[in-house]
Amino acid sequence: MSRDKALALAREQGLDLILVAEKANPPVAKIIDFSKFKYQQSKKTKSGTTKTKATNVKEVRFTPFMAENDFNTRLERAREFLADGHKVKLVVKFTGRQITRKEFGISQMDKAVQSLSDIAKLEQDPKWLGKLYVGQIKPTKQIKKDEQDQN
Known part of the structure; x- marks a missing residue:
């Protein structure tokens, strides 16, 4: 036409x-x-366009022989990441001859996972990658920052 x-x-x-x-x-x-x-x-x-929220994997590093205060500071950082809805990769890094005492790194990882178990659950069981002991956790529920500030 x-x-x-x-x-x-x-x-x-x-x-x-x-x-x-x-x-x-x-x-x-x-x-x-x-x-x-x-x-x-x-x-x-x-x-x-998709309406899914992009989740990033954030990394928090520990060492097998780390002071208690440093450990708690890193845990708080991991809590912040989880509160924002991100997955967190927990890494225990061994340097030099520390690798001969693997049990200390394993206990650090267990302690970290146990401390964060109230707001996160283990997504990937810890495993060895060379001199790194790596595990991944994800948030169980969304926590608003206001609720976290009150705690």
Whole structure:
């Protein structure tokens, strides 16, 4: 149908003539209300985006022979990450001859997991990766920062 004929038909119906595919041969046009067309386009673009929250894996490192205060500071940092909804990778790093006393690193990991068990659960059991003892935890429920500040 010619352009003039399509425009006359659109005016007769009280609607708009909208060019859909300009580069097609022949060009494709629709007779539709322009506001409805804009709404459909916005729906189409929104459907392409996902509404999932991106969770990052944050890392907190420990050493097998670490002072109690340093350990607690790292635990608090892990709590903050968990409160924000992130997964936390707990790593016990052995340097030098510390690797000969693996039981100290294993106890540090167990202590950390036990301390965080109220807000997180173990997602990946601890395993050895060279001189690193690595485990991963994820939050059990969302904790709002206001609730955490009260504690």
